[in-house]
Amino acid sequence: MQQVLQVAEANPQYSLCQHNTHQAWASAALDKLEREKQRAVDTHLIMLDLPGFEETPIYFKDESTHPTGSLKHRLAQSLFANAICHGYVGPKTTVIEASSGSTAVSEAYFAQLLGLPFIAVMQKDTSPTKINSIKHYGGKCHLVERGDQVYAESERLAKETNGHYMDQFTNAAVATDWRSDKCIAGSILSQMEREPNPVPAWIVMAAGTGGNSATIGRYLRYHKLATKLCVPDVENSVFMDAWTTGDNSITCDLGSRIEGIGRPRVEPAFKPDVVDAMIKVPDAASVAVMLKLSELLGRPVGPSSGTNFYGALIIAKKMQEDGEKGPIVSVICDGGYRYLDTYHNREWRLQKNLESPRFVAEVEDLLHR
Known part of the structure; x- marks a missing residue:
């Protein structure tokens, strides 16, 4: 949401443009x-x-x-904190991740903790136990044929849902x-x-x-x-x-x-x-x-x-x-x-x-x- 605040009635030409950055939600989430x-x-x-x-x-x-x-529990926590601080994730953001399973399980856990929808994009032969764990934490699983297909499919889903592709493969080293x-x-x-x-x-x-x-x-x-x-x-x-x-x-x-x-x-x-x-x-x-x-x-x-x-x-x-x-x-x-x-x-x-x-x-x- 964008708001325009009048600085002074005497000078209506001056205005302050302000965006809702979900600061209160971000502080609580962090x-x-x-x-x-x-x-x-x-x-x-x-x-x-x-x-x-x-x-x-x-x-x-x-x-x-x-x-x-x-060990992906550490990474998932860091990725969420990084995405929230950058403003990529807000109170209603759908989080998308390309994962072979463990990162998706951990991210589903943190998404549930924060009340966010989560979709994991994985190879179809991922362990059924991992898939069930993701579902246990309220996440959804989107399966693809090959490991090299997870990237493009995650980006597509992020655009389709107006969500955020967490992209562990790019952000793991910086988060x-x-x-x-x-x-x-x-x-x-x-x-x-x-x-x-x-x-x-x-x-x-x-x-x-x-x-x-x-x-x-x-x-x-x-x-x-x-x-x-x-x-x-x-x-x-x-x-x-x-x-x-x-x-x-x-x-x-x-x-x-x-x-x-x-x-x-x-x-x-x-x-x-x-x-x-x-x-x-x-x-x-x-x-x-x-x-x-x-x-x-x-x-x-x-x-x-x-x-x-x-x-x-x-x-x-x-x-x-x-x-x-x-x-x-x-x-x-x-x-x-x-x-x-x-x-x-x-x-x-x-x-x-x-x-x-x-x-x-x-x-x-x-x-x-």
Whole structure:
């Protein structure tokens, strides 16, 4: 709504043009987001008890304990705060997001908290459990055939509904305050302070939007830490190709089979120049290591956590061969309960060619060498 205020009756030619910026609603909404952030406090840091890894201990930041069950809870809160402060989201705005599931679950949660309609645009083969979680929080799901179709469809829906496309793939790296000790990197370093070796040699973080790896890499540089960043990448993803060649225009036609990570294009949030190393991880290896990590923890984890653990094991192997010491920290991106009908279902794995005795044996070799 636009109002014109007369400055003075004696000078009617002077007027002040004023827009309704929903300031009161925005202040209340930001208060809700901040209270939710305080309630969530922080997630656990777990050290795996692995014989033979005393000089290269592996830790996991367990982001599955967030209220919405994944590390995307942090991102969703930041994206909403960013959109509200920029004036993109108001009291009746329909929020649209392109997501493989976890971000959409978290954004649906925050949209419900703020009383906003929410639509998630996802590949049709997204886990049914994730789809049900989005619906549980009052969101709607709009399914497309391929991962590369989510962007244009999200933009179309935003125009059609006069809503706002949150666009995690572009905004993940700018919505998060990567300098702050409250970001995921700051939280990891804070929790490591009382460990025998408080500064990690490596942090291993796979890329979906690329926002978390960008946050970690920039935090490490800003605070002048010696810790290095490794980003393991999966099949049908172009992050490692772009990092290797320097060509950010590379694309691929297929979507990632590891939900939550890997993209068919180089997302704007991915910052290759802050990445020290990358590892290409076969999809079947991610799944085999996911199952092993679930066994070690006594509870299921998601497939991207398997990708991270594989990367951590490869880094540990290289450090041991080179006589290097130091902690390795990675992330449990989400819990495995939402994948019980897919990645944790052997029949489904066989159907998708993700059941591999070869990689099961390789994992055991990495753990017991």
